Amino acid sequence: MLRNPFNLATSTKKESISAQNVGPQARQVILHIVTDNTGIFMTTLSLDILHPQSLEHRKQLAAFLIRKKPLLIHPNLPKLVEAVKSLDPNSTSNRDAVQDAATKILGHVVKTFPSIDFHIVSQRLAVGTGEGAIVMYDLKTATRLYVLECHKQVLVACSFSPDGRRLVTVSLEEGAVLV
Numbered sequence: 001m002l003r004n005p006f007n008l009a010t011s012t013k014k015e016s017i018s019a020q021n022v023g024p025q026a027r028q029v030i031l032h033i034v035t036d037n038t039g040i041f042m043t044t045l046s047l048d049i050l051h052p053q054s055l056e057h058r059k060q061l062a063a064f065l066i067r068k069k070p071l072l073i074h075p076n077l078p079k080l081v082e083a084v085k086s087l088d089p090n091s092t093s094n095r096d097a098v099q100d101a102a103t104k105i106l107g108h109v110v111k112t113f114p115s116i117d118f119h120i121v122s123q124r125l126a127v128g129t130g131e132g133a134i135v136m137y138d139l140k141t142a143t144r145l146y147v148l149e150c151h152k153q154v155l156v157a158c159s160f161s162p163d164g165r166r167l168v169t170v171s172l173e174e175g176a177v178l179v
Contacts, residue, residue, distance in 0.1 A: 027064065034065060034072050042076040062105045066112050077113060078135055081106070081127045114157040119164040126167055128155035134169060150178050 034041045062080075065073055073080065106125065110118045115128030124145075125137040132151030137144055153173035160167055169178045 030065070031069060034069055038072050038076060042073075042079050063108050066108045070112055074113060074115075075130055077109065077116060078127055078129050080109065081116070081125065081135075081137065114159075115155055117159050117167075119160040122160075122164040124160070124164060126158050126160065128158050128169065130154050132171060132174075134158060134167065136167075151176060 030041075106118065110116050110125075117126050118124070118139075119126075123139040125139055127135045127137070129135065132149070132153050132155050134148040134150060134155065135144060136146050136148065148167075148169075150169055151171040151174055153171045155169055156172050157170040158167055166179055170176070
């Protein structure tokens with residue numbers, strides 16, 4: 001049921017849209033769904049990224065939601081980022097199909113949310129969670145490396161050092177900065 005509004009909201013083909021304002025209306029429907037049932041929406045979006053059919057639409061939809069409703073997406077960032085599994089180098093057909101879109105989605109996420117950082121040289125992605133942990137991913141192998149349980153409260157920001165060997169994390173509720 002969610003996939004039809006996804007497709008209508010991101011469709012650029014005029015012949016596939018019967019009414020003139022279907023695209024904007026579909027985007028409003030999606031915003032309502034995200035607001036009322038974020039968990040189901042994020043699960044559907046993550047599954048679609050992991051099993052691509054028309055990933056270009058999902059990339060546009062993810063960027064749209066990150067711009068319009070970042071606070072709704074924020075608690076679900078770890079679930080969205082789990083889609084990096086689709087970059088598994090052992091599954092070359094999937095990796096080729098999703099690499100561009102996944103890279104753009106991750107780019108939007110890293111730019112928008114300070115609790116996520118990416119170190120380009122090491123290809124490591126750090127994702128802060130609402131529980132104060134950091135989940136570290138290796139994008140070369142599309143695997144979760146480890147979980148750092150460094151803070152007891154919400155982690156609001158993280159950043160790699162320029163050499164990628166250190167990660168600085170911040171929890172405002174704790175009043176703590178850790179390296």
